């Protein structure tokens with residue numbers, strides 16, 4: 001069978017080799033511990049589930065939802081943004097509920113990228129920014145995220161002729177996979193850059209609520225002028241342990257929101273309404289679950305960082321996100337290192353190269369692992385001596 005080029009050109013599935021190894025070890029009866037998945041292990045809080053169950057019994061919620069979401073949900077999102085970030089949003093023009101942020105991120109490329117167009121995309125980065133660009137027929141200009149720049153892209157390193165024709169700028173803070181954060185000053189630079197070259201900014205921000213040591217991440221929209229140039233993707237997935245329910249939102253520039261709404265209304269039929277009511281409960285109900293979850297993740301973070309340092313890896317303590325990003329000793333490739341860790345210790349981590357070439361030399365460990373598994377994994381890790389890379 002002949003497939004479209006976009007299927008043939010899809011980047012190879014990053015973790016094929018790792019997945020094969022896990023399957024092989026499990027088939028051999030091994031007790032594999034995985035730090036690879038960024039999916040909260042803690043259940044959705046019960047007040048949110050109760051609202052979902054109640055709403056599921058109500059027949060109007062059994063019918064097609066509207067693409068633009070329930071007006072009550074759009075108002076709840078606006079109210080939450082105002083309360084959390086002091087950002088005022090028009091619920092009818094500047095808010096769009098999504099079937100998870102991933103869905104909106106993938107479809108957003110169709111709003112800005114024509115065949116042959118260029119998008120500015122971070123490397124390492126969440127893969128959907130580049131795949132969405134490819135699906136729209138565009139090309140990526142990679143912005144390296146480097147440790148020496150605190151994992152922020154160096155906008156001044158983008159050649160003016162590339163910036164001049166770029167049709168989208170993707171950024172993501174708190175960052176997956178590096179765990180880095182951005183201050184308002186960086187977002188101010190982004191706004192100035194976007195204004196100078198007339199580039200729409202797409203900020204992916206699903207981790208603003210997952211933060212530690214009292215730190216409170218900022219929204220891109222808090223910066224003056226941001227709403228004139230950009231929109232922000234957010235999600236209930238990581239904030240409220242709702243990855244399985246699929247609900248997120250895009251907020252910001254009214255024209256950009258409208259374009260995304262028009263694309264979506266031709267492709268999907270909205271979010272199941274019972275889930276929209278659950279989302280309203282999540283956003284407007286009690287918020288203490290967020291601090292409770294962050295306390296759990298922070299405790300896990302400290303243990304993971306301590307163990308990684310103990311075996312000789314260089315690790316910065318992340319102030320936000322669900323990830324610990326660790327630098328490998330010189331000479332190690334992330335794929336070989338991860339494969340060896342499965343073979344020798346039955347521990348799964350994510351190779352940094354899976355997020356782009358600038359992720360090479362690093363591994364990512366997720367904090368969404370149940371405490372007993374975490375303890376078991378760290379105990380095994382602590383007893384490991386990293387071999388010489390040449391001998392592997």
Ligand SMILES: *Cc1c(COP(=O)(O)O)cnc(C)c1O
Pocket residue numbers: 038099100101102103126172176204206234235236237238243246247248
């Ligand atoms: C988890 C994640 C998403 C997807 O969130 P959903 O709302 O579950 O689709 C988007 N971007 C990044 C960087 C993520 O880590």
